[in-house]
Amino acid sequence: MELRHLRYFAVLAEELHFGRAAERLHMAQPPLSQRIRDLERELGVRLFDRTRHRVQLTEAGALLLEHVRPVLAGVDTAREAMRRIRPGEAGVLRVGVPPDTGPTVLRTLTAGFADRVPDVLIDLHELTTDEQLARLREGELDAGVVRHPSDTVGLESGPVARRELGVVLRADHSAAAGGGAVRLRDLDGAPLVIFPRAMAPRLYDHMLTICRDEGFLPGSIRHARNPNFVHGLVLAGRGIHLNEAPATPLIDGLVWRPLERDTLAWLTSVVWVPSRHNEAIASFAEAVSESLAEAGHQIADTASGG
Template identity: 80%
Template sequence: MELRHLRYFAVLAEELHFGRAAERLHMAQPPLSQRIRDLERELGVRLFDRARPRIQLTEAGALLLEHTRPVLAGVETAREAMRRLRPGEAGVLRVGVPPDTHPPVLRTLNELFSRRVPDVLVDLHELTTDEQLLRLREGELDAGVVRHPCDLVGLESGPKARRDLGVVLRTDHPCARDGGPVRLRELSGASLVIFPRAMAPQLYDHILLTCRDSGFLPGAIRHARNPHFVHGLVLAGRGVHLNEAPTAPLTDGLTWRPLDGTDLAWLTSVVWVPARHNATIAAFAEAVDEGLTETGHLPAGGRRTEPATDRPG
């Protein structure tokens, strides 16, 4: 017994007229009559009395209708639930962004996405890369904006955008005095202020490995995730911090210098579960890519040479 045959039967039971039922079902009358005969043959009963001027349900037909209606209603409920699970279908796209995402990036991607998909609201969640990957796999997010390298097993990624890293120093640090680029080996022995490893394990390991290979062996590792706390530690002389050029003036006493001779960079992209990808997620990925480009990011293969001066904006 096929579900579509039950639907044909239910529509005919409501109309009690083959012509009107066929019109509702967007099919010709002969195929509808054949499907009803097939159903009667399969069940071994007559469902309709065709001897009268207007067809009528038989007793067996009336009993089948009582069982069919809940089945069809349940199927429609299941379909509606699946529609709501599709990203953007319920009018909301749930996405994650890194905790240190700069305000101009958030503003730009929101404006660009709203122009593309005005009837869908972006529900932003401040989450680390690993938190986003977990929630994506558990169906709690529709898309995420993550930093690479990271574990993308079972996920798909859009194009990566690159933003070269520099170093935040106290203005009286020897490497800050000449205003030029800094080589990592010049920082050897200084403490490194970095995000906790749990936030993005693969990226954390990549940064420390690159530092080691470039001759920077930190005297100590200090973990901090809040930008104000990070800068406070650097200002207090407790270490140096690797990050992209600031988009706003740094606190007095701090300066940012580009790095020379290293490929350290934030590599950022949108990720999603392949089975859940749709036009709404595609529009969001495009908005993020354009938003990152407008705020100084380059395609992952590109590289920008930062000026050897403070970056107030």
């Protein structure tokens, strides 16, 4: 007994007319009649009394209908549940973005996504890279905007956007003089203000390794994630900070300088679980790339697996 045969039976039981039932089922009348005969043959009972002028349920048909309706309702409920867990198809796409994502990037991102998928609401969550990766694997996020290097094994990634880093210094710091590019080795021994390692362990270790290789060994390390707290520490002389060029002017007493070599950079991409990829996630990845490009990032490569 096939599920589709039960559906054919239920529709005919509601319409009590082969022509109307066939129209509802988007099929021709002869195949419908044949499927009903097959079902009757399999069950060994007559389900309908047919005359030239009318179709009526038999007692056996009425009994079968009582059992079939909850089965079909359960199947429809299950299908709807499966449809709703696919990213975006419930009308909401749950995504993560880094805590330091700028307001201009967020504005461009949300507008670009709305233009591409107007029927899907984007639900933004401010999360670190490792928080996003954990929630993606647990099914609590549909996509994430993460920094690399990171543990993306089992995930797929969209195009990687690159943004070179510079250094935020007190205006009276010796390395700020002249307004030119700064060599990392000229910062050797200075305290470093950096995000907590738990936010993105691989990226944290990667950055400190590059600093060491370039001749910069921090005299001490202070951790901070809030930009205002970071800048307050730098202004108080408690360290220097590595980051991309600021989108808005820094407060008085602070300056940003580019690094002489482009060895340090943010590498950012959208990641997702491969089995959950769909049009909404693809549109989100496009909107992220567009917003980052407008903010000065360069697209470094094409989509790839993790």
